Structures are given as C-alpha cells and as structure tokens.
Amino acid sequence: MKQRDSAPTMKDVAREAGVALGTVSKVFNDIPVGEDYRKRVEEAARRLGYQVNSYARGLKTNRTCSAALILPDITHPFFSALAQGVCSALAARGYRTILSITAYDPEAEQKCIQMVRQNKVDGIIGLTYNPELDIDPRLPYVSIDRYFSPSVPCVASDNFGGGQLAAEKLLELGCTRPLFLRIGSKVPGESDKRGDGFESVFRQRGMACAALRFNDEDGLEPIRDFLAGHMDGGRLDFDGIFCVNDALAVRVRDFLEELGLRVPEDAQIIGFDGLRHFATGNLYCSTIVQPVDRLAETSVDMLLREDRSNLPSLVCLPVTYVPGGTTKE
C-alpha cells in the first residue's frame, strides 16, 4: 500500500467515495446533494482525514475568511482587551485574525497594510497613528478610534461626551477649579475631543477651565513641574483634574501625593479608559470607561457587513463614569 506523504485532496476523497470531484466540492460547500452521495462523501472524508485546503479555495474564490488586525502595541491593557474582543468576534463569524503590531511607527503601519493586502485578507481593522495612511478603497477597512475621511468607516468611543461626563461629575462633586491634562503624540486623534468636551461644559457655564497638552516625547517631568508650580501655600490651584487616560491619572495621583496632597480629599482625579488591575479586577482610578467589547464587536460588524455601500462614516459608542477611589464617588 502506498504511503501518503501529503495531505489527502478532494480527488482522493472522490475516488474513495466513488463519486465525482464536483460532488465532493458540493458537500463541503453545503450545496444540495443526494442524501446517499453526501453520506458516502462524508464517510470517505472522515476515513482519509480530509481537510479542505483553504489556500486552493482562497485562490479560486478570492475570499479567505481572514481579517487583519493592526494595533500599535498589544502589551497595553486597553489594546489587548480590544484584540481579545476583535479576535473573538471574528472567530465567532468563522474568520481568523492576522495580528500585526506596529509599535506606533507610521512606516510600519503602512508596511503592515501592504503586507496584509498581499495576503489577500478579506478586510482590515486598524488602530493606527499615521495620518496619511494609504488605504486601498477596494479592501474593506474599519478604523478604530481614528477618523480618516467619510469613505473610511470609523468606530470610536464618544470621546467628547466622555469629557462632558467627566466635567459634569466633577461639578457635581463640588469642584470649582478644573484642569484638563493630556499627554500624547502630536498627531491629532479622537482623544483630543476628550478635552474639548470637558472644557465645553465649563465654558457653557461661564467658568474658567485650565487645560494643558503635553507631548509624550518630553516624558512626565513637565507635568510634575507644572503641578508643583501650582502649589500655593499647601494648596493646589486645581481641585478637579481630568486626565486624558488612566495611565496619566495614576501618575498624577502619585505626583499629588508626593506634593503632600490627599486624593480625593484635596483634589479629585478622573481618568479615561476604564482599565482594571490584572489581579484584583479593581479600577486604578475613577474613570470614564470605554466599552471595549462593544468597540470590538462593532468594528467586526461593520467590516463584515454584507452591504457595505452605505456604512456610517463614524460610529460613536457611549461611555460611562465609574468611581474608582480618586473622587468623592
């Protein structure tokens, strides 16, 4: 008996079952086929341990049941949660996930898209920073948290609304001297809107609101210095601080405590993201929680939608406020 070295093919199954090639194909594509034929084919396939070769199928059909996920850094808890959500949602729909990590490098982002297009994925979900990314209009693309143009659908948290929510909470909790703190790259992103929303609430009430936007290449020193410079006789010039994300909020809390202030008694802090401690599951700070799972599911939905002709160009998902120890609730 001849030893098979390579995997069995449809031809082998057809021979084993005593039917035509086309019939085997039909069985594996759920196309109606006589009951006895179907049984014979399934039997034979099981005996031979046959698996369809998705490369041959992909070549023929031009559909590969795979999508690329492009992320800057899967090590960050927000991104890893997103990756988990996207990967699961894709898997639930029978799609596999091709993961690419860009390390925030705009060039790597472009290369990823190139590379991934060559691999004939059915679509791309990307969270990128390159402002002039060259996106092939023929290949479905959904952008997370980053708006490009009306023709590129984007799903994001309601950043502006989240900023407003933070402002309203702080007001409710008795703050009168608000401050918005941002640290990030120079390229404008959706997260800028967090500050805009925050400020808008105070402006509307005729209240002053300080706001500072730092670049991340300078590190956190400028922020520490800024805070230290605004101490006035053991008292900080601000009593409600909204930070662009939880990571910053955590650091700011540390800085304030170094300055001898108590959080939340002397100053309250609200972050953004809703990250949770890996061991305890607690929030790191009071925060505006992004609906990570909904972000993931929605992107997958939009990517895989049958009729992609009139997708919304921007979907904003609602955020919520959850106290986490750095506010008086």
Added chain:
Amino acid sequence: MKQRDSAPTMKDVAREAGVALGTVSKVFNDIPVGEDYRKRVEEAARRLGYQVNSYARGLKTNRTCSAALILPDITHPFFSALAQGVCSALAARGYRTILSITAYDPEAEQKCIQMVRQNKVDGIIGLTYNPELDIDPRLPYVSIDRYFSPSVPCVASDNFGGGQLAAEKLLELGCTRPLFLRIGSKVPGESDKRGDGFESVFRQRGMACAALRFNDEDGLEPIRDFLAGHMDGGRLDFDGIFCVNDALAVRVRDFLEELGLRVPEDAQIIGFDGLRHFATGNLYCSTIVQPVDRLAETSVDMLLREDRSNLPSLVCLPVTYVPGGTTKE
C-alpha cells in the same frame, strides 16, 4: 481602455514588460535574471501596482509564511507580552501571525488546532491546557510552558530553578517559616515545579516547609481563610511566602494587610512572573521574573529552525529575582 476590476496578475506584468511568465516569477523569487529583464519587470510591476498573490503561491509551494499562535487569554499581561514577542519575532522573519484565543477551554484548543491546520500554516506555537491535545506530527509545533512528550518541543522558564531561587532569597532575608501557595487548575503544568523547587531547598537543609495547592474554581476565599486561621496572637505562622504567580502574591499581600500585618516587615512575599504596572512600569511585588521576550524568541527560533530533526524536547530559560517591595530586598 478596459477597466481592470481585479488585481493584476503575473500574466499582466509579463505582458506589460514583454517577457515570459516564468521570468516574472523569477524576479519575485530572487532567482538570477538578466539585469535588463529584471528592470523591465520591476518597472512594469510598479506601473500596474502588482502584488504577488500569496494564496496562489501557497497553493503551489505548500509554504505560507504564516504561523498560528494559540493562547488562552490575551488579556492577561503575561500572555499579551508573550503574544507581542512572538508576533514581532515572527514578523522579523517574514512570517505573519494568526492569533487564536481559547479561553482556557480544552475543546476550543483542539478546535483551534484543527482550524489552523486547515489554513495551512507552516507551524503552531501553543500555550494550552488540554492534556491530551492531538498534535499532528507532520506540522511543526512548539509548546510554551507545557511539556507533552519528547516529540513535541517545549520551551519554558526554569520553574524549578525559580522556586529554588525564591527559597534561597527568603532564607537569605532571614525567613525561617516558609510557605508555598498555589492556585490553579487541576491539570498539572510546568508551574507546579515552582513549588517543588521551593520545597526542595528547605528539605535539603532539613527545614520544614508548608505548601498548599488550591484549585481556582474555589476562588481565593480558602486562601484567605487559611491565612486567617494561621494567625497566632497577632503573629502569622509564616514569615516567607512564595506564591505561584504575581496575581496571587498581590492578593496575599492584601489579605495579610487586612489581618493587620505589615509587608515586608512581618512577612515577606515573593511572586512569580515579573509583571509590571502598565502606567508606572513598577513591579507589583518582589518576584521571580520570567524572560518573556526570550521565551517568545526561542519558540519562534525552534519553530522555524531549518533542521527540525533533532530539536531539544525541552528548553528551560533562566529566571531572575527582582525585589519589588514585598521583601526586605
């Protein structure tokens, strides 16, 4: 002029450049070709925006330049770091990563392997819990942190050595009443060796060493109760606690402080993993640090090694001790 609806193929490039199909193929496979021909082909390809179709190539060559990564949960910081490392290492070698998440479900693990095999990946890197996983010996497989059999190469941290290291450190720091605490699934894994290594050191010196292994379905209550039950007049029966991982160490620290003990003054704790706070970059506790990046690189190395005929069946990578606040250094 005819509007092209689908992507250009090698045939188009050949026509455009006025050369034969085979010549185009050679150019894209770095097979020697006359300089002028090469130039003509490259030119034509650029004009047409040609990209090789990796599905056709994969069908023909039976190599796809892609590997599957199977993980239980990418949300856990250790796994996400591992994923990042594997993905990067694969990318550096020109391979793409197909990510599958199993949610610790043995059945899902088996399905993943099935699914992924159908996709004709060139190999699989898996961190799985199903003890009787059916691994196709024809498809390269590298297991992380889980030993199957001599024929399935495994790369893991030196868990036994890490346990010894923890014991030696605690001794050095003056502990005389050691305790090993584990929480995990019932299936035996490499991480059991951590406790074994820990205990061996004390046994060798003729010292007693308590050890408790809990199942994770029971939650942490039994551990809290156990600790509370070993308080004796404001003093704990143990002064050096080695926890199977950082997550447990963090919780144990909380429990001890709830019991009115100070860490590290009254009891010292060492964890395992070396996880770092996402915002500050600090360790969560004194710990035995796993070399995540080396784990990732080594698995990729072993997966992609040219000559896979005599791979080691187990590679143990060295761990290090780093103080992180729960020991007297």
Added chain:
DNA sequence: CTCACAATATGAAACGTTACATATTCTGTA
C-alpha cells in the same frame, strides 16, 4: 411503454502561482 422534463451528478476549465524541460541567445575557440 415512451417521452419530455426536472433534478442532479459529472468532468473540464480556470484561479495565479512555481518548477521544470525545452528553446534560444551569447561567448569563446578551432
């Protein structure tokens, strides 16, 4: 018992590559 028609099985062509056997060109020598 035929015949027409529906239902369904069949087999060949095509998808875009690579690899190999064959054809062509070029170089240097007799």
Added chain:
DNA sequence: TACAGAATATGTAACGTTTCATATTGTGAG
C-alpha cells in the same frame, strides 16, 4: 566562419479548489 557549451528565457504542467456547461438519472403523464 562554424560550432560546442554555458547561460538564460520560454512556455507548459501542475497545485487543490470552484463553477459551469454537459451528461445522466429519475419521475410522471400520455
């Protein structure tokens, strides 16, 4: 000038599917 042999270009046959036109079978009516 002619020719051998190296070097390199050509074109065709796979790879394992799907799809579609064609062939076959089965059914019911006349």
